Amino acid sequence: MKELMTEEEQLMNQLIQNRTKFTLAIEEIRKNFEMSYIDSIIYYCDEHDIELGIVDSLVTPNLKEKLEAEAVELNFLPRGGVLPI
Numbered sequence: 511m512k513e514l515m516t517e518e519e520q521l522m523n524q525l526i527q528n529r530t531k532f533t534l535a536i537e538e539i540r541k542n543f544e545m546s547y548i549d550s551i552i553y554y555c556d557e558h559d560i561e562l563g564i565v566d567s568l569v570t571p572n573l574k575e576k577l578e579a580e581a582v583e584l585n586f587l588p589r590g591g592v593l594p595i
Contacts, residue, residue, distance in 0.1 A: 532568040546584075547577050 532554070539550040555562055569577070581587040 529568050529570050533570045533573045536573060547573070547580050551577075 536550045
């Protein structure tokens with residue numbers, strides 16, 4: 511059982527490292543190419559042969575907030591604070 515926990519911890523550590531590297535790469539692309547977060551993610555995935563379907567496991571909470579704010583600004587998501595009647 512101890513080995514299983516160690517393996518799980520290693521997998522979790524790899525995921526955290528991958529998420530951090532992914533976020534840093536997206537921020538760098540966005541800055542260097544003056545792209546939106548959404549475009550930066552698509553560009554990164556194209557360049558690294560990553561399926562867009564796994565991006566959700568790589569997005570950190572901080573990056574998710576930035577994506578949501580950008581999506582609201584671009585009218586892809588409704589603005590918050592409005593209750594349906």
